[in-house]
Amino acid sequence: MANSGTNRYFLEGLARAFAGAVIFSFSIIMTLEMWSLGFTIPPYRLIIYIFFSIPLLVGLSHFVGFKETENIVDDVIDAFVGYAVGFISTAILMLLFGLINSSMSLYEIIGKISLQAVTAAIGAMYAQSQLGGSGKNADNNSEKEEELESYWGELFLMFVGAIFLAMNPAATEEIYLIAFKMSDVQMILLALGTLAIMHAFVYSVGFAGEEETTAKASFWLVFLRFTVVGYAIALLTSFYLLWTFGSLGGLAFKNMLEVTIVLAFPAALGAAASRVIL
Numbered sequence: 001m002a003n004s005g006t007n008r009y010f011l012e013g014l015a016r017a018f019a020g021a022v023i024f025s026f027s028i029i030m031t032l033e034m035w036s037l038g039f040t041i042p043p044y045r046l047i048i049y050i051f052f053s054i055p056l057l058v059g060l061s062h063f064v065g066f067k068e069t070e071n072i073v074d075d076v077i078d079a080f081v082g083y084a085v086g087f088i089s090t091a092i093l094m095l096l097f098g099l100i101n102s103s104m105s106l107y108e109i110i111g112k113i114s115l116q117a118v119t120a121a122i123g124a125m126y127a128q129s130q131l132g133g134s135g136k137n138a139d140n141n142s143e144k145e146e147e148l149e150s151y152w153g154e155l156f157l158m159f160v161g162a163i164f165l166a167m168n169p170a171a172t173e174e175i176y177l178i179a180f181k182m183s184d185v186q187m188i189l190l191a192l193g194t195l196a197i198m199h200a201f202v203y204s205v206g207f208a209g210e211e212e213t214t215a216k217a218s219f220w221l222v223f224l225r226f227t228v229v230g231y232a233i234a235l236l237t238s239f240y241l242l243w244t245f246g247s248l249g250g251l252a253f254k255n256m257l258e259v260t261i262v263l264a265f266p267a268a269l270g271a272a273a274s275r276v277i278l
Contacts, residue, residue: 022123057079198234
């Protein structure tokens with residue numbers, strides 16, 4: 001009976017994962033630039049991107065997975081299940097939309113699916129907390145909440161949120177158009193405004209789990225330890241995504257910085273919202 005209950009819980013989590021993968025990834029799958037990136041991106045960059053996504057999924061599994069995990073091995077297995085769900089759901093959607101077919105090479109098909117499956121996998125992991133009423137957070141609430149509210153737990157969630165929300169615009173030409181149209185003054189104001197919004201959105205508004213953190217520290221300490229560090233994470237995440245997609249080639253350093261600052265705006269919003277989502 002115990003095994004039956006465990007298997008049922010896993011299957012329910014798996015069903016929620018497929019739903020989350022579709023909900024969180026369809027906008028990226030329906031983006032023109034993402035279709036071509038699957039076979040134009042250098043293979044080594046695609047491999048690096050997928051390789052570094054595994055630790056991210058393992059971390060998400062530790063907090064919200066398909067089933068209760070007891071150790072790192074379980075979290076690794078959970079992470080690969082999440083990526084498999086993302087891969088399968090992405091393949092189904094791309095087949096349905098006619099974005100992959102038998103006339104394409106195997107490399108092109110796998111490249112298209114693999115690149116976008118990462119975002120779908122993150123959505124699959126998020127679905128446990130968003131769509132599951134009896135997920136891991138509910139069963140192991142006090143322990144998981146304590147870890148989530150730790151400094152490194154907060155930074156990890158910021159990174160996940162940043163990469164999740166910046167993934168879609170990172171592949172588009174609009175990021176460059178916006179950056180090239182902005183003056184230096186506007187670029188500085190954007191960076192400062194992003195910092196202000198990020199700080200207000202997460203730490204001043206007082207979302208769940210943050211009241212105790214802000215109550216024990218001064219404004220500047222919270223601003224430096226969380227907001228500034230969080231914005232740095234958003235900048236690094238933005239630069240990494242732009243590099244992965246080959247979007248920085250041929251640009252001068254100043255132009256690279258401008259494009260990164262523009263992309264860091266949605267990345268910072270994702271980092272700020274990640275604590276609310278999870």
